[in-house]
Amino acid sequence: MARQELHIHLVSDSTGETVHQITRACLAQFPDADVTEHVWTLVRTDEHLELMFTGLMRNPGILLMSIIDKDMRDKIEARCKKMGIPAVSVLDSVVNLLASVLGQAQQNLPGGQRQINSAYFARVAAVDFAVSHDDGMNMGNLAEADILIVGISRTSKTPTSMYLAHRGYKVANYALVPGVPFPAHYLDGLDLFTVGLTNDPKRLSAIRKTRQIAMLDNENKTYADIGAIEEEAKEARRLFNRSGWPVIDVTRRSVEETAAAIIQLHTNWRESNA
Amino acid sequence: MARQELHIHLVSDSTGETVHQITRACLAQFPDADVTEHVWTLVRTDEHLELMFTGLMRNPGILLMSIIDKDMRDKIEARCKKMGIPAVSVLDSVVNLLASVLGQAQQNLPGGQRQINSAYFARVAAVDFAVSHDDGMNMGNLAEADILIVGISRTSKTPTSMYLAHRGYKVANYALVPGVPFPAHYLDGLDLFTVGLTNDPKRLSAIRKTRQIAMLDNENKTYADIGAIEEEAKEARRLFNRSGWPVIDVTRRSVEETAAAIIQLHTNWRESNA
Structure with a gap:
């Protein structure tokens, strides 16, 4: 044509x-x-x-x-x-x-300026929240959060948090580190929607290798090792199951699609809790 | 009601x-x-x-x-x-x-996924461009840019560039420094849309004072001094006039409004050059 x-x-x-x-x-x-x-x-x-x-x-x-x-x-x-x-x-x-x-x-209202501004400020506040609650920061202060994202390294936690912030959600994220237990006590007494992210170990290994080359890191041998990553992913899944958190595999998803899936899970959770 | x-x-x-x-x-x-x-x-x-x-x-x-x-x-x-x-x-x-x-x-197309992804990647590329061309970086490489923003300190150049990047424009910005001439030779041979940003000197002085307190900066006396700022703003306006660049006063505008004004000026410029 x-x-x-x-x-x-x-x-x-x-x-x-x-x-x-x-x-x-x-x-x-x-x-x-x-x-x-x-x-x-x-x-x-x-x-x-x-x-x-x-x-x-x-x-x-x-x-x-x-x-x-x-x-x-x-x-x-x-x-x-x-x-x-x-x-x-x-x-x-x-x-x-x-x-x-x-x-x-x-x-x-010309341009709907009033509400656009208040929506704009809500978005700015959500972005600020995402920045100050990135990668395990300020976990003692989750009462204000709408969503907590937990996942191992390189599962797009930060860009997903930023995208959700742009949509108005207050999101914190926490990176699981092999051998370090998740600090579950921060969730005590909170009714916080939490979601786990995973990625295919083979893809994770490839992504991490590229990242190590870019960062000129030859020290950390286990970071990109496929066996170690499989164990790390399994450990994360055990935590997600034990905690009853829904899990999203980000392997073939764009950041926008992962965020859309999280919004949907959050809606389902809120609707069934209502 | x-x-x-x-x-x-x-x-x-x-x-x-x-x-x-x-x-x-x-x-x-x-x-x-x-x-x-x-x-x-x-x-x-x-x-x-x-x-x-x-x-x-x-x-x-x-x-x-x-x-x-x-x-x-x-x-x-x-x-x-x-x-x-x-x-x-x-x-x-x-x-x-x-x-x-x-x-x-x-x-x-389910979800229009194909084009949404290509639009998404174009936006990511524009954001990358804005990050790598913030505050006078990589001025030797402006051929790819859609827009150059020039302004004195605290005229919202960076957030405006980021917002425009989100809308798909490749934007570079340059911060004018008192007493340092603008490096006009970078624009030689380029047909690049350039816009100058100004702000009310009184407001600038107030913003800069707050920023200095936040940064615990007691050294730079002229940064927030109203007389010095008035001179700095005047010098910037002389540059904008001499170069024939349109000027936007950001004093009572949100970042989104400044960006919208820049998009409009860019459209007018493109349409009259077409």
Whole structure:
């Protein structure tokens, strides 16, 4: 099939993050499409609208918008109709549903700035929490955590924690060390969702060898040794089983997929505890 | 107005990031709503669907979904209709538009995994680039960059670069130091979009004082001195004007807003150069 070029104009009265995310998710369904994105952010004035329309005329295609102000949305729709440009207001279906079930009108907050900021600060707090509770730090202070991740070395604990923090979860992680028992007393009296991560020993050995070469470490012979790693992984599994923690094998998962699996387990745990 | 409690079930066959982002953006319009989110990720099997429906029956409300597989989407819609649960498939309007303008059917890729992964790797590459080009590092290697940010100390250059990297832009940043001329020769022969950041001298002085206290730095008297900062800011503005770079005052902006303004300037620059 010949590749077609499509210009997509993403128009937002705020940072454009939402319309960008939606576009990325939808374009994943059309891998053959050859797309050029034109990102118009913070569009809040008529002057800015004119600038955007000039760009749209130069490279016509489609327009996807996340614009709260109804007047501005109407203006864009009218103009696009005249130009023959298909335009979709991406949040309309959800906002309309919310307005009807909540029985209240939307507030027309420009860019929804207030809540976006509070969501932003919650995310910043979650990221701070992940940074200060990485790799066994501050284990005495887990009461605030939503999730604890436990796993042996190189099972993506830190990037997974960071991704979950970006989604708003407060996550601590603890790296199991061979021969050192897990300090279970930190969990006493807490009702904390905990998950164990494992990885295929063969893959772990390969990852660790690469890492040792990069770090010029010739000292630690057991770190990448397959027999030792198998024993280490078995010991971790025994701990997970004994503690009744769910286990995720990260072998063929991206960080995002591991995080999604943890969110799902956390939901199941919370729903069945509710 | 009395606060109403609404249960929102977010259902995704993938990581749930998109439906989460859409929900957050829409809820910003209803600051009085008291919402409990139930996040169901990686929903790809009938067993998982049943688990989700059990949760939905326990806490009825509304359902927002990002599900690619048509059969599964139909199942969810039919069941919700029977239960009297309003359900919206959040990407439908955009996917339908893309299908019609591209003249091709969507590919029903489970979770759009392929492209999500390639977008994910592009983002990882952009973050790596931002880390290795932070604060004047590797200025000899700007040919690959999309954006260069120049500013005096404490104008949020690093967090802004990181946020832009998350959006997929390759960003380098350079901190201006009083009395040291900007090394303009690094830009020779490059057609690189460059933006200058400034901040209100009074606010800068306050921020820097706090930072000095945190770092126990009593040596550097001029760092937080208002007169010295005013001179430093003036010198920066002279450089920005002379070079013809657009300038953003970050004083009352969040990192996300500064980044959105940079994206907009970058779009304008690219569109007028096209």
